[in-house]
Amino acid sequence: MDDTLVNGTKTTKELEKVVIRFAGDSGDGMQLTGSQFSFTSALWGNDLATFPDFPAEIRAPQGTVEGVSGFQVQIGKIDIYTPGDQADVLVAMNPAALKSNLQFARKGGNIIIDMDAFVERNIEKAGFKTNPLEDGTLNDYNVVEAPISSLTKAALEGLQLDNKSIMRSKNMFALGMMYWLFDRSLKETEKYIEDKFRKTPALAEGNKRALNAGYHYAETIEALPARYKVPPAAIEKGVYRHISGNTATAWGLIAAAEKLGKQLFLGSYPITPASDILHELSRHKNLGVITMQAEDEIAAVCSAIGASYAGQVGVTTSSGPGIALKGEAIGLAVMAEVPLVVVDVQRGGPSTGLPTKTEQADINIAVYGRNSESPAVVIAASTPSNCFEFAYQAVKLAVEHMTPVILLTDGYLANGSEPWKYPKLADLPPIKVNEPQKTNGTYYPYARDPETLARAWALPGTTGLEHRIGGLEKQDITGNVSYDPQNHEKMVRTRAEKVSRVANYIPELEVIGKGDGKLLVVGWGGTYGGLLTSVKELQLANKKIDFVHFNYINPLPKNTRQIFEKYDKILVCELNMGQFASLLRSRFPGLNILSYNKIQGQPFLVTELKEVFINHLKD
């Protein structure tokens, strides 16, 4: 977005894509502002992706850098896979928001600030030594100093509202300004406000007034010389909705249970950033969902195992620290061979780490994090909306293969959102239950399907199938307790083989690119958007670079080796110290597998990745 200041007349410019970032105190309503802007843009026909960036503290002291909450959205007339690297427009509601978000603003872009908040006390609280509006800090930006607080106050005069409520409407003023700047209609947000404040008409009126006041203010001031048009994208035809990763995960689980004709049981303990899955599922108990907020992470997974054993779809949702606590119980599900879905919404670690920030460092715990030989299926979603597809797939694999399945998402996917052409249940793949069979009148709980090696799901309450299972080693076929050395080895190998045969039931990898054989970029999970955008931009510039993205971590897709062997260099990019690269190196020794890693609690930037790839192409 290149701005040419034309004094006097307002012009309209067309843009392919634009990145907008809203930043304010965590109580300023920035998440709401951002999501309203996104929704209006989606209705207009833009493709888009969003990313909220909020503090771990619910309400850190007002005006401090720690308490700043941000929301970034990229909209485009082209396909958008990420929320964008740097903001073309940054809205900063106070000095602290400016201080912590200036790093995300593009030089030459617009910064809209609430001038009223830039008083000495706030400037000092934010950690500025001098006033950034006066000391040259913002020389590289087009700064719009808008008296947002005072104009909101003036616009709401005469309404029966206290000062706190008035000040809470200033986010709508800022949103109104953005609507003018990007030539958007106020209609959808007005409808939203009316709905939200149905019971308090004064608040509805106040918010609408602030929204309109912002719009007209932006239209009038000279500091905003041009407005921008981002035309609708060429999006596939169909009916769309907005979806966040956590909601998609919750709905994918419901869909799978409904497809199976079973109830969904969620045992969960609150933990950031996974709690929203618990919240969402708790709203849908009429759809055959039981949610239990357990006394701890261990009870959460154990109750899910109990529910699965008794014939429901048992699921537990958590993040890294909770997954660590669930390890022993996941091992029980491995041994007892019952279906279990474990959702790990990854966050920065170790220990409590960075609860609200994203990371991809739980591959090791998911694949290896249990005592002894304890194989589980591990899959990973790669966009907010395909959390639905992979949650569904997690249930399908767990039930069809009688195994725990760990679904990895992350804070970035969980809270990010995008438009989604949602499916119909009838179009989703069927899920087959392995029904128990008797042999000569006897039921053998550890008899297996010859193809998948899965045992049957024999449910308590069924006449004639009474049997005992448990965590002690099982005798092959009968399932009785056995300490026999040969049997133990056979069972360990059988459980491993069962999980590796899942590879026969998952899609193969697809290479994005011409297959030049020079540089293969490899990603997995939530980094898909950034990697795809970077590779595609370089491919457009005729660089010899290809891309594969993994959604299946254990087992790996069957054609992995075949693809890898073609390339001089394989560059595995991940938000950790190289856990997936290590796994790949151990499976495919002798190949030139390199790593690019970032561990900052933030996603990859496209500019950053392109630079890395260009350097690799030079060698």
Add this chain to the structure above:
Amino acid sequence: MENTVDIPQHKPLTKKDFESDQLVRWCPGCGDYSILSAMTNALPQLNIPRENVVFISGIGCAARFPYYMNTYGFHTIHGRGPAVATGVKLANPKLSVWEIQGDGDAMAIGGNHFIHALRRNIDINIILFNNEIYGLTKGQYSPTSPTGLVTKSTPYGSIERPFHAAELVIGAQGTFYARTIDTNPKLMAEIFVHAAKHVGTSLVEVLQNCVIFNDDAHAAVTARENRDDFQLHVKHGQPLLFGKDNKKGIRLNGLKLEVVTLGENGVTENDILVHDAHTEDPTLHLMLARLGPPHFPVALGVIREVRAKTYDEAIAEEREKISKNARYHSVDDLLKSGETWEIK
């Protein structure tokens, strides 16, 4: 609400029907054998189809129990039995769910699940085998071991204070607490039947002897010479009498219980406290449960039995209520709920 369970029609089952083909591997003389026998005696009396009976356990000697029952069974991990049992019951409320725990399993590693199962009042039956020792790991002190007990991990005697199961049950708002002893199979079977009929979490504490690592831990109560003076068999609505010829009784004196003898100092049966297991207020239940040697007998029988809404009932009620006004009836409804738009 009445304390009844649905009794389905089924061909009568026998003790044999509940015995599995697995070799029972507890130590010779272990109290667990008589508990197993009492259980296989009790279950046919309940008229519950065998396929609807599930035994869940954690880890420990007691936790091997499910392997010896010819029902559904799941031997899980240490301390987590109540959590697994909760999932089983919620998944299929028709099942009769029994959860077997030892004192270490229930009150040390699994303390959290133990109290929360009781707090939720999920309709399961927990049988607590209390031998005041860790047997399977070969003799360390447990959370119920008395202070001073010499074990492998307390060579100079335990310096910790023990838990009393009843206090945890009542502290967690438990609705059913009964106590029995492994030397009285008839009483055990009676109490198991009673526990099964209680709707809500039933907690049965069995004073069980570990013949190898803590022999005679309960001898002050169970030994033949102590039976009369140190066993108080409580029954709802009956006076608290004990001793040879039922000449001794428990009297409430101010805020304390005391032992009195009928005929001495003008004491008559009218002075003896009548047991009320059904009163909501747990104060007297707690006082009774705390009695014990050397000055008091140990109360055996159903000490507390009150009806409160169970977790499984509350879930079913909530679902019915929500479903009445639900806007969505399928995942397809949900997918198209809220704002959607069409790209043409």
